[in-house]
Amino acid sequence: MSTAAPLLGIAGLRGGYGRVEVLRGVDLQVNPGETVALLGSNGAGKSTLNNVVCGIYQAWAGTVAFGGADLSGAHYTEVVKAGLIQVPEGRKIFPNLSVLENLSLGSFTRARERRAENIDKVFATFPRLKERTGQLAGTMSGGEQQMLAIGRGLMAEPRLLILDEPSLGLSPLLVEEMFGLIRQLRATGLAVLLVEQNVGQSLEIADRAYVMENGSIRFAGAPDELLRSDELRRAYLGL
Structure with a gap:
């Protein structure tokens, strides 16, 4: 693990909806250039954590530090300006706009100011998108739409990219392809927080892993440590 200050530091984070508490004191870190897997079953609180960290929902308590700045309570536009970019679950592309318009x-x-240059970079990473520049996003396959969602995130030159369930709804072949693309991003030195239910694939590429259950972190450590423990695998991963 890096000895440098974490790029993202979440401490004691609490939050929820109405009077229902979902996040119960979450602590999590992502270091520069690191790929961190956040695992947990559906309903564990992973997406809520993403949305609170990204300023979409307000935290009830706790702190979010990013790149040395305190983003606790910051509006989501300020979070984006800081370079903390989320590719949301379900892609959230604009189906009636073209590939190029979505990327823009x-x-x-x-x-x-670097839009044209970054579009070229996205097309170099995702050649399939370049072939479909003028195509309406809603007419593309699920895998292509996920590429578009990630490409759109890369357009903002992220310092940290949060990928929320990128393999959700994809065929096994496309899941393999998606994780191959995540490996490419990792190789560029981009910090990635990978939020996934696909345990095996995620642990193969992660530097560290967290397991979330009922709004709390139940495990934090090396992927190998998680996989070596029969108790942890049975309790939290269903393996």
């Missing part, structure tokens, strides 16, 4: 919107808040 990714640089609306950050890196707008």
